[in-house]
Structure formats: structure tokens, C-alpha cells
Amino acid sequence: MFPRIKIWLLTLATVVCLPVLAEAHAILEESQPPLGGTVKAGAVDLHLRFNSRIDRGRSRLTLIRPDHTRDTVSIAPDGPPDIIDAHVNLTPGAYVVRWQVLAVDGHITRGDVPIIVAAP
Numbered sequence: 001m002f003p004r005i006k007i008w009l010l011t012l013a014t015v016v017c018l019p020v021l022a023e024a025h026a027i028l029e030e031s032q033p034p035l036g037g038t039v040k041a042g043a044v045d046l047h048l049r050f051n052s053r054i055d056r057g058r059s060r061l062t063l064i065r066p067d068h069t070r071d072t073v074s075i076a077p078d079g080p081p082d083i084i085d086a087h088v089n090l091t092p093g094a095y096v097v098r099w100q101v102l103a104v105d106g107h108i109t110r111g112d113v114p115i116i117v118a119a120p
């Protein structure tokens with residue numbers, strides 16, 4: 001009788017947890033600068049916070065410059081597991097910060113944060 005209850009509980013737990021796991025891929029919850037935000041030229045801190053933990057080593061930040069050239073931006077190696085931090089030096093113009101992250105559920109998500117860099 002006892003093992004049967006255990007199996008039943010395990011099954012129930014699986015059924016309850018699956019939808020939660022399926023939703024666990026990373027969604028951008030907060031970004032600094034914000035989407036469409038304006039910052040002053042010079043040293044700019046990029047700060048992206050997600051709804052779940054991400055695998056920093058398998059995540060990527062790409063900076064698309066006003067002339068459409070692209071650079072991979074190195075992600076700061078430490079900090080909370082749901083946050084990506086990076087530091088860039090920017091001249092005035094319209095940029096896009098393109099993020100691609102791997103969440104703990106194994107799903108990759110990506111998105112763009114357009115920002116405007118104004119003369120200091």
C-alpha cells in the first residue's frame with residue numbers, strides 16, 4: 001500500500017510541476033537602460049533582469065551599433081543568477097542591445113532593447 005501511495009504522489013507532483021517548468025524560460029522583466037530609453041554617451045552600464053535563473057555561460061549579449069555593425073559584449077561573470085550585467089562605452093546614436101539567454105529549463109529566449117545614446 002505504501003509504495004502505491006508514493007507512486008501516486010510522485011505522479012501528482014509531476015503533473016503539477018510540468019506546467020510550471022514549461023513556463024520557466026527566461027522573460028526580460030526589467031532593463032537598465034529601459035526599452036527605448038536615452039542615456040548619456042560614455043560608460044554605460046547594461047543591466048537585464050529576468051524572471052528566472054539563467055545560464056550566463058550560454059547566454060549572449062550583442063550590441064548593434066548605429067552603422068549596423070555588431071559586437072559581442074562580455075557579460076559580467078558574477079552577480080545574481082537572474083541578472084546580466086555588462087559595461088560598454090558608447091558614442092551618440094541609436095543602438096540595439098540584443099540578448100539571448102538560456103534558462104534553467106533549457107529553453108533559449110531572445111529579445112532586443114533599443115536605446116538612444118545622447119551627447120553628454
Ligand SMILES: [Cu+2]
Pocket residue numbers: 021022023024025026103105106107
Ligand atoms: Cu521554457
